[in-house]
Amino acid sequence: ETGVTQTPRHLVMGMTNKKSLKCEQHLGHNAMYWYKQSAKKPLELMFVYNFKEQTENNSVPSRFSPECPNSSHLFLHLHTLQPEDSALYLCASSQDLAVGGIYGYTFGSGTRLTVV
Amino acid sequence: DQQVKQNSPSLSVQEGRISILNCDYTNSMFDYFLWYKKYPAEGPTFLISISSIKDKNEDGRFTVFLNKSAKHLSLHIVPSQPGDSAVYFCAPRGSSNTGKLIFGQGTTLQVKP
Helix, strand or coil, X not given: CCCEEEECCEEEECCCCEEEEEEEECCCCCEEEEEEECCCCXXXXXXXXXXXXXXXXXXXXXXXXXXXXXXXXXXXXXECCCHHHCEEEEEEXXXXXXXXXXXXXXXXXXXXXXXX | CCCEEXXXXXXXXXXXXXXXXXXXXXXXXXXEEEEXXXXXXXXXXXXXXXXXXXXXXXXXXXXXXXXXXXXXXXXXXXXXXXXXXXXXXXEEECCCCCCCECCCCCEEEEEEC
């Protein structure tokens, strides 16, 4: 158990579907992140939240919509995705932004998303 | 334009020998450099980091070396163990305010018994 739990582990969705990815941490961390890992590509930062406030949107298309209702939970709402959005989506958390950049984040195991 | 490059996609070493994983970067403003390790079906786990004001940091079997003039860092694992077989990512901190990490493509290490 890594301390960061992501559900579901696997998701197959059609291009017209709406689905949500969930991330939960009980580590008392205040910063949470969404990363995307496509095949043969490095992990790419998507969004950063610090104390529930979004601090970074890395030019992510609007078909990805994050939500952070509290410091323990982070969602990624998906709608009208494309097949090229198929990837591993990783959630992570850190004590705060500065600590995350020095001592690393705690990552979840990820959601493997396939868009058909 | 990739700011972080791990040019060796894979590396194979014998158990007990040294593993050396390399990482090159282009941005001289990076102030911290992190290494992550990832097993299949799991998220990456933090391994070790180094500040840009240092040239070496050691933690048990793991040592990271930083050569700022060459914009190069390396991770040494001595002695290598079969359980070290994983994908290793180099991840400099992009900005001190955002906590943003910029990941390399990763190097798959296989340690043979």
